[in-house]
Amino acid sequence: MKISASGLLDELKALTIEHIRYAENFLREPDDKLNSRISDKSWSVLECLEHLNLYGKFYIPEISRRISSSKTSPASVFKSGILGNYFAESMLPKEKLNKMKTFKSMDPINSRLDKEVVEEFIKQQYQLIELLEKAKDINLNTVKTGISISKLIKLKLGDTFRFIIHHNQRHIRQAQNVFMNF
Numbered sequence: 001m002k003i004s005a006s007g008l009l010d011e012l013k014a015l016t017i018e019h020i021r022y023a024e025n026f027l028r029e030p031d032d033k034l035n036s037r038i039s040d041k042s043w044s045v046l047e048c049l050e051h052l053n054l055y056g057k058f059y060i061p062e063i064s065r066r067i068s069s070s071k072t073s074p075a076s077v078f079k080s081g082i083l084g085n086y087f088a089e090s091m092l093p094k095e096k097l098n099k100m101k102t103f104k105s106m107d108p109i110n111s112r113l114d115k116e117v118v119e120e121f122i123k124q125q126y127q128l129i130e131l132l133e134k135a136k137d138i139n140l141n142t143v144k145t146g147i148s149i150s151k152l153i154k155l156k157l158g159d160t161f162r163f164i165i166h167h168n169q170r171h172i173r174q175a176q177n178v179f180m181n182f
Contacts, residue, residue, distance in 0.1 A: 001080040020125045046113035048175040049121045056124035058148045072139035084159025091166035093173040
């Protein structure tokens, strides 16, 4: 995939703003409703967001460090890597969400949560927007980030942003589906 670097960052920023707006609606709902599950093995709205918060705790500092230490100049075009594109595309929500196995450390099932989870999610999304803005001044192709599942694999920064924001989109959709059932 090839795309204008600034166009990609703008598109990802717009999606992140949508995620914030949607999450803000949850602040008006009772905790009991946000903790309700469709089944014993499914996640509640708050568990969906807590899952994203757990990933954010890894990726936001990782991206921030990589951007801060970068001495690159921005490239006008972002060209996705094979592995990065695969990861990012696999996170996009489908018509019927395909289930994926979650790492135990990132699985919030059976957690009793409150709206602090929503507030943390919103805070992390604003941090992500700041990082997307800072990324306009560096090369999304040459700056690489580690990933949460392996220290051996590095992705292009542009692909890391795509992966995180598509992953957010996927679980926001999941939270919407849960919420609409109650």
